[in-house]
Amino acid sequence: MVLVEEFLEILERPTIGAVFVEIMVFLGPVWIAFLVGITVGWIWKPKWAAWNCKFDFSVPSSPSDSVPSTSKPLGFHSSEAPTPSFASYADAGSEIEQFDTGPSRLNTLPISDEDLDHLWHLVERKDGGPTWKHLMDHSTPNMSYQAWQRHPETGPPQYCSRTVYEDATPELLRDFFWDDEFRVKWDDMLVHAETIEECPTTGMMVVHWVRKFPFFCSDREYIFARRIWESGRSYYCVTKGVPCPTIPRKDKPRRVDLYYSSWFIQAVESREGNGQLTACEVLLFHHEDMGIPWEIAKFGVRQGMWGTVRKIERGLRSYQKSRASNTKISHCALMAQVNTKIDPEYLKSTDGNEESSGTDIEILPAKREGSINIPKLLIIGGALVVACTLDQGIIPKTFLFNVAKRFGNIGKKQVQGHDG
Known part of the structure; x- marks a missing residue:
């Protein structure tokens, strides 16, 4: 309580400069520990530590930037996508016979028709969820990328x-995302990948992953089920966390229970505009609770997202070359080819006669030039440092973020005052 009282006294300082000096003195030992950790971490620096941190708190430069240039507000479907539904299971060919010697078949399917229905509503923007807010828009000569974020009333942020990948096919992307044996070659955050169970009839898999996190966090453990539905050359891929009593929990790595990462893949027209469907569109919906304060998680995701996307694209091109050289297809990639066939009209019919509640995208106003909020950046950075270094300290993390928010508002008012 003494530290809290002292910290509250700091808040009563009349100027931002005085407050900042007091905060630096108050958090001096923590900052020293953080700088020592950064130095040691930089010397040790594994490949995955090469983050692309630009500290960009800006919003899109104009209202049009927050809406992709496609027919639907979120950029879903460059062409009208088929609407899926179940018809029959894919037949397992002779190549899949080897699965009989693998893990035992699943007695129950942890991913069901309802999961496909949910993904379809996300793709069609009919899930009735909160407004999607624009996050970023980037491109390279061979790829374009757009991202959005929203905040449900309960649960972690959703992304x-x-x-859109140029010169790629839906089948290649489908196999690439499933191929854990190849993933360990390009994803240096994945330190362990193992198939626990699988179903040779539906292609369902239960997978165990361990992913390496930055040095101030312990590694994270994921146990998830995944399954693919096929509608023509379009694919609905569902991945979500599932319980697994056969693998006991440990203190480290920390298990992530709430995990959802699903995508829709289809062929689209190339950016060259030649009318050829030589590009491939991937719509990804993702959220998870990593056990990190959500404000910190959002900050980390924003700073690392584009770098991760570029790393995935490099992995895809490497995979493309490997497949072109007739390299033997891995077991995981063969499992990706065992899909549930679906009728394009089924889910449309299950949607009912009434229109489902749509999901909007917020158009944000342009950011005023020169209104960079430096105090807010510093305070948020300080809150991030303290929350990462203090696990169960005297100062609660929520208190720190409230303080950060208060100082961010002070800085904002000062900027507005100068503008006036």
Whole structure:
């Protein structure tokens, strides 16, 4: 309580400069520990530590930037996508016979028709969720990328992204995302990947992953089920966390229970505008509770997202070359080819006669030039440092973020005062 009282006294300082000096003195030991950790971490620096941190708190430069240039507000479908539904299971060919010697078949399917229905509503923007807010828009000569974020009333932040890869096919992307044996070659955050169970009839898999996190966090453990539905050359891929009593919990790595990462893949027209469907669109919907304060998680995702997307694209091109050289297809990639066939009209019919509640995208006003909020950046950075270094300290993390918010508002008022 003494530290809290002292900290509250700091808040009563009349100027931002005085407050900042007091905060630096108050958090001096923590900052020293953080700088020592950064130095040691930089010397040790594994490949995955090469973050692309630009500290960009800006919003889109104009209202049009927050809406992709496609027929639907979120950029979903460059062409009208088929609406899925179940018809029959894919037949397992002779290549899949080897699955009989693998893990035992699943007695129950942890991913069901309802999961496909949910993904379809997300893709069609009919899930009735909160407004999607624009996050970023980037491109390279061979790829374009757009991302959005929203905040449900309960649960962690949710993300949606649209990536279009030039000179790629839906089948290649489908196999690439499923191929854990190849993923460990390009994803240096994945330190362990193992198939626990699988179903040779539906292609359902239960997978165990361990992912390496930055040095101030312990590694994270994921146990998830995944399954693919096929509608023509379009694919609905569902991945979500599932319980697994056969793998006991440990203190480290920390298990992530709430995990959802699903995508829709389809062929689209190339950016060259030649009318050829030589590009591939991937719509991804993702959220998870990593056990990190959500404000910190959002900050980390925003700073690392584009770098991660570029790393995925490099992995895809490497995979493309590997497949072109007739390299033997891995077991995981073969499982990706065992899909549930679906009738394009089924889910449209299950949607009912009434229109489902739509999901909007917020158009944000342009950011005024020169209104960079430096105090807010510094305070948020300080809150991030303290929350990451203090696990169960005297100062609660929520208190720190409230303080950060208060100082951010002070800085904002000062900027507005100068503008006036």
